[in-house]
Amino acid sequence: MNLLDDLRWRGLVHQTTDDAGLGAWLDAKPRVLYCGFDPTADSLHVGSLLPLLLLRRFQRAGHQPIAVVGGATGMIGDPSGKSAERNLQSPEQLAANVAGLRAQMSGYLDFDAPQRPALLVNNADWTAPMTFLEFLRDVGKNFPIGMMLAKDSVKSRLERDDTGMSYTEFSYMLLQAYDFVHLNRTLGCELQVGGSDQWGNITAGIDLGRRMNGASLQGMTCPLLTKSDGSKMGKTEQGAVWLDPRRTSPYQFYQYWVNVDDADVSPCLRMLTELPREEIEALDADRAASAAARQSQRRLAETLTRLVHGDAGLATARKATEVFFGAEISDLDDGVLADIFADVPSQQLPATQLAGDGLNVLDALVTSTLAKSKAEARRAVEQGGAYVNNRRVESPQAQLTTADLASDTVMVLRSGKKRYALLRFQ
Template structure:
């Protein structure tokens, strides 16, 4: 774990400076946190076998609490995930079966261990699944012991419920019950783990306050809540979304290169907030980057620093090295020692053509014909002129001889050859059986 911020300011003040405080249930929360180590939890819905950028913010908030000496609990919703949280949703989710949920819980749990320390004494993190303490309830028992403590008029007043009741989709009884389950999570964690604070995104405010109210009604216990703002761009859209879908923390779903490039291309209007909320850079360095951006935004120092820090945090030094190498390749570095998947990630938006692998046998495929097949030249004559002008490249190595024959030794990976015309016009040839 990294040490606390060099400024040595209180945790709450640091969170506030970073824009991570949206609402709190108590004005004295800052002093309460400083009085002694506390146990805090945040929940994560297992809707996939990987966490995404939206989940990253919650993990990093728990990480900051742990670095300040508090004990974090990450709760994976094996039970609540079977229902689906209506908060912030315009329609009901598709329900997952038990097998898929179990696989998702396992995948997310493995990722969480990259961010939280589960073996550091009194502040060790815990990873829990709420299915473990809810699976034994019968429907009648739950209504008798938990449901009776929930005034329906209070539930109807929650924004997460009101917004859905006013829409065309409505709200099913299943989703309506979600609040009861999450509220009971907080009570159970308090009774069994001494947890007194729940943290969550701003869309969880209703669920958090429901848990606080339930603890008061059931046990006369005072609990607390804090929310962070949702990770959004300056235009109001969610951060971590692309045309291809979510930005995942799993390298199998979003490669280190794609992850790096996403943050490398964040708008100037958004990068300052991302540096504060998502990195562990000191206040001094972030403010220095702010000044650098104001002086010369075109240098994109803030974006590069953000991309480096987050890629290292999520994918480690090895992942960052792969991302940097891939970036260099896209801008002209010679291509070597990459596989099909890595090349496909780097050149995801580059046109490609399939060619029978047999064309590489014997004397091989003429380089001029290769450029024609790839669509980088309309004819062999045009390809010859490109070679003569010094603008033809195979795997980012300049082609000097227009009579060159390409064989299997010229593949950049198992099946792919990368062709380039000029500085940035790329195409791929995929050699298939």
């Protein structure tokens, strides 16, 4: 398959400006394309991974991608898909977010390729030097108000009785459209890609490019990453699933994909991984024959965790998963253990309790609330059902010391097969 056929098979094509001719246009020669990323945080999240990997697919097919970090547009905030006005960010926070995205994108795009290397640019570099009057004269005069009012991102907000749209957000479309004009003039960019909620902004840029540059430009959107029930993919009770390990640990990231519903795993394998068609179809067949094995989910989790967090992150995630199911615990840090056992009881004790002879295991079981009394704790030990760091306790007289810590400050206690508790010594 050529690139566009592969993208269509993977479900990555939602809208194009030329359904019939785009494939041949892409095959004719290497093209320059871009996608914009507004710096609303210092990390991308799972929803941003889809368009970022779309740029990666184009680069691997021989085209040159440009990732535009919206240092200018981020000052305003995209109204697309929003029911209320965004809170504006301070210049300092915006600068920190832009720096974070720059560092993160280098893990997905090849900025050092000998031919057609990926480019990373900030639209503040060409927008900020323009005065307000220059922008109105050179850009604004090319935007018919009727066209702007007809865009869904504007119309849906103006039709609501409980909210409206400020001139600030109304002008977002002009700024993003001018990005396409500038990139076409300076870098020969001819194609803009983005999520389906960006269609109005993309077509505005195409129209502005025709008016200002006399250029014939193309646009393509991919679907938003959603579950089969229509809700957004990458949302948990704790919030968004981030690509930054400081926000979402490799273990949490891995577990999110391991637990994807059967109805959602095939689209995720197609849209988010670079696995070949034959393997994905084989996984589909295996799932139809034996869904309980969850082979598709494990393959998805392994592939995406390696992509986002590398081999070391995947190894940590696998080890943490094994720990949750009873493997002995060692060489993990406090943060990983906190992720694994986020929902179990936790008690804090002074570190001095581990000094000298240490803390008797029966006292530890009672303090952790895994046993109501020392007599109950003793029975658990004598019956072989008490564990420290998933190692069976052999004697009621066992004393716990700093050597029994699973990490810098945490000790993991278990009673029976599934009842866990943490003791934190500080």
